[in-house]
Amino acid sequence: MAAHIGSSARSRSKFELYMWFFTRVSGVLMLVLGAYSIIYANLIGGPGMMDAAAQTRWAFFPISFHVTASKVEVEPNFQNAFWQFYGLLLFLLAATHGTNGIRVILKDYVRQPVLLAWLNALLFIVWLSMLGAAVYLLFVAQGVS
Amino acid sequence: MKVKVKVRRFNPEKDHRPYWGEYQLEAQPTDRVLDLLVYIKGYIDGTLTFRRSCAHGICGSDAMVINGRNRLACKELVKDVGRTIVIEPLRGLPVIKDLAVDMEPFFRKYRSILPFLINDEPPPYTERLQSPEARERFDDTTKCILCAACTTSCPSFWANDSYLGPAAIVQAHRFIFDDRDRGAQARLAILAEADGVWRCRTIYNCVDACPREIDITRAIGEVKKLLLVE
Ligand code: FES
Numbered sequence: 401m402a403a404h405i406g407s408s409a410r411s412r413s414k415f416e417l418y419m420w421f422f423t424r425v426s427g428v429l430m431l432v433l434g435a436y437s438i439i440y441a442n443l444i445g446g447p448g449m450m451d452a453a454a455q456t457r458w459a460f461f462p463i464s465f466h467v468t469a470s471k472v473e474v475e476p477n478f479q480n481a482f483w484q485f486y487g488l489l490l491f492l493l494a495a496t497h498g499t500n501g502i503r504v505i506l507k508d509y510v511r512q513p514v515l516l517a518w519l520n521a522l523l524f525i526v527w528l529s530m531l532g533a534a535v536y537l538l539f540v541a542q543g544v545s
Numbered sequence: 546m547k548v549k550v551k552v553r554r555f556n557p558e559k560d561h562r563p564y565w566g567e568y569q570l571e572a573q574p575t576d577r578v579l580d581l582l583v584y585i586k587g588y589i590d591g592t593l594t595f596r597r598s599c600a601h602g603i604c605g606s607d608a609m610v611i612n613g614r615n616r617l618a619c620k621e622l623v624k625d626v627g628r629t630i631v632i633e634p635l636r637g638l639p640v641i642k643d644l645a646v647d648m649e650p651f652f653r654k655y656r657s658i659l660p661f662l663i664n665d666e667p668p669p670y671t672e673r674l675q676s677p678e679a680r681e682r683f684d685d686t687t688k689c690i691l692c693a694a695c696t697t698s699c700p701s702f703w704a705n706d707s708y709l710g711p712a713a714i715v716q717a718h719r720f721i722f723d724d725r726d727r728g729a730q731a732r733l734a735i736l737a738e739a740d741g742v743w744r745c746r747t748i749y750n751c752v753d754a755c756p757r758e759i760d761i762t763r764a765i766g767e768v769k770k771l772l773l774v775e
Contacts, residue, residue, distance in 0.1 A: 416743040417772055508704040508744070 419500050426493040430460075433490050437462045460494065462487045463538055484538045491534040499527040548572045548623060550581050552593065553633040554643050563640070566590065574624035578611055581630065582618060582644075595644035602756060605692030608635055609644050615694040615754035635697040637706060651693045654709050658717040658735055663728030673725045683722040686715045686764050688757040695751035695761055701744045708744040709736070711751040711761045718764040721771070733772055742768050 438459035462483050502523060510516040548570060555563035568585050579597055586593045597607040600619045607618040610633040612626055623630070638646040664673070689712065696702050696710035717736055721729045736742045742765055751761040
């Protein structure tokens with residue numbers, strides 16, 4: 401009904417819609433995931449063993465390196481597949497949420513299309529390398545138990 | 546009381562750059578800023594240019610930046626803005642002269658969202674009836690007077706003037722949520738584009754600027770949510 405009106409060639413891309421939704425969902429999810437990992441770390445023996453800095457690092461990037469320096473027993477508690485994937489998920493959400501924010505800011509302020517395309521490509525590479533580094537730290541350097 | 550009025554003046558035929566015109570005058574606390582401008586034009590400097598029509602906050606002609614905020618000169622009382630009053634043209638639209646800006650880019654965006662009732666169903670014998678509840682749904686956005694105060698207060702719009710801007714989205718909302726209208730899909734397709742609602746960063750400047758107290762950011766949020774479930 402009346403669909404012909406104003407239906408000139410338009411980009412039907414839903415990318416912006418999905419990214420908008422993702423930003424909201426990932427924001428809430430990161431808080432929940434971060435809260436759970438820090439509560440877990442404290443239940444398992446965090447207080448006294450991990451200093452405040454280690455706790456914060458653990459909350460948002462739960463990787464066993466962050467606790468090996470302290471006196472927390474890494475072995476059965478942290479160095480397992482669950483926390484590896486947990487860490488990956490948290491990192492993926494955070495990196496994508498943040499990178500998308502920068503993409504949006506670039507889109508607002510960079511007026512030259514060519515420059516914008518280059519900056520976006522650069523941003524994409526940075527995002528990929530961050531993910532690569534996270535995967536390396538979580539799965540290779542830390543070793544699958 | 547004595548007040549000092551500073552007006553950002555610019556005449557493209559004479560001036561290379563804008564300058565501040567300063568005027569001292571006697572005013573009542575209950576005078577409106579518009580009254581001061583009319584006084585300056587009538588008794589001090591006849592070349593001062595600004596728009597106004599109704600002088601009662603209905604036509605939307607005299608939106609301008611008053612002490613840093615987008616306001617209608619006909620709704621701001623001297624007692625609320627203080628003894629030094631700084632007046633500038635709206636930001637983000639080209640200045641024609643003094644306080645008059647070129648509204649065409651603004652109205653072009655307004656027209657692009659199809660601001661009219663779309664319904665090609667055969668008309669009923671009498672009018673198209675609507676329940677009070679259905680009318681209530683979009684009541685807030687019917688109050689818009691197209692003064693451009695919101696759009697020209699929006700940093701997203703300043704940063705990139707291809708953004709539709711809050712006013713156009715408010716107008717689209719007014720029809721999208723009208724149950725007599727059938728053009729929602731066409732409008733949503735326009736609003737879903739990269740220069741549509743996604744450029745809104747929920748900064749809320751528009752809500753502060755709106756002289757009609759429309760909850761603009763909420764209306765934009767409702768459009769975003771509708772796009773999500775569509
Ligand atoms: S003159 Fe009409 S709104 Fe102010």
